Amino acid sequence: MDEVGADVDLSTRERAVVNAFQGGFPVTRRPWEPAAAALTERGVDVDAGELLATVRDLDERGVLSRFGALVNAEEIGGTATLVAMHAPEERYEEIAETVNGFREVAHNYEREHPHLNMWFVVSVASEDEVERVLSEIEEATGQETYNLPKREEFHVGAKFLLEGPVSDGDLDLSHLGPDVEPSDERGITARERDLVVEVQGGLPITETPYADVAEAVGQPVSWVVETIRRFNEEGKVRRVGVIPNHYALGYTENGMTVWDVPDDLLGEVGPAVASLGFVTHCYHRPRHEGVWPYNFFAMTHGRDEAESERRIEQVREAMAEFWDVADDDWDSLFSTRILKKTGIRLDERADAQVREETDPADA
Secondary structure, three states, X not given: OEEEOOOOOOOHHHHHHHHHOOOOOOOOOOOHHHHHHHHHHOOOOOOHHHHHHHHHHHHHOOOEEEEEEEEOHHHXXXXXXXXXXXXXXXXXXXXXXXXXXXXXXXEEEEEOOOOOOEEEEXXXXXXXXXXXXXXXXXXXXXXXXXXXXXXXXXXXXXXXXXXXXXXXXXXXXXXXXXXXXXXXXXXXXXXXXXXXHHHOOOOOOOOOHHHHHHHHHOOOHHHHHHHHHHHHHHOOEEEEEEEEOOOOOOOOEEXXXXXXXXXXXXXXXXXXHHOOOOEEEXXXXXXXXXXXXXXXXXXXXXXXXXXXXHHHHHHHHHHHOOOOOOHHHEEEEEXXXXXXXXXXXXXXXXXXXXXXXXXXXXX
């Protein structure tokens, strides 16, 4: 896990809130009371109103990206894929503008690499659409695209912890709330679709966030609470809590390390690298012969170049436990610019997955 030093301009209470609630926030009608009580038990004296005000202030100051449910787009439906491209220096801005103009492109980064210097994510309602979108991008830019879909996910998510109370980030209150039974139903219902779209940008930071969501989607509060709890159990929601803005916490170095791992070792290497607390994303992706020899991606974050280099070396050391890693077996691509970051278009992806809801009386 990442831990930020005391130089970040946050109070002791603010540090405790960021540490405590990066996952496992209560999904109950009035969540602030049990959350404040649990924090008080950990030595941070705060009541429900003060906790609410603290989270709201952190959000308004940009310390948080948002507060609420982190929706797992893959489990909701549709697909997303990582794409690499070469953009000649003299045409870089033109090509970036063209790529960003595609509504299916959710994120786009300029990364340090002698050839593949533009990296973007395409999010669509069905896998069949990926080829169409990439073909249109190639036609519009005159540049070849290299599709790098996720073959296996070893880890997604990290806690950016601060020096201060609850520094281990282990205050998990996800058990609070109604008892729910995970469903094995494919797709989502129409009203679940409305709920996903409503919460994807965060929950209202109010005394009754779930009641406010219920009013917005025209559903009972009990249904909203039960559904978010169930989604958390099913993996449609990765976690509920505060989502830190890691840039605001000083983590400005975004390093994508890529590795040519022997195929028969992926099953061992993946979990080993995923266990490193500072690795935020860890995937198996395909190679592209003659252009891209790497099949393993591990994303790291650091507060400066030296810290990033140390963490990349730790990844290399973890790899070296399994095979003799040569210098040409890996590379690190640091992001130099965010070209686009609009988020995954969950509304369209969810629309394509809507199924008819079963009446419990008919079950």
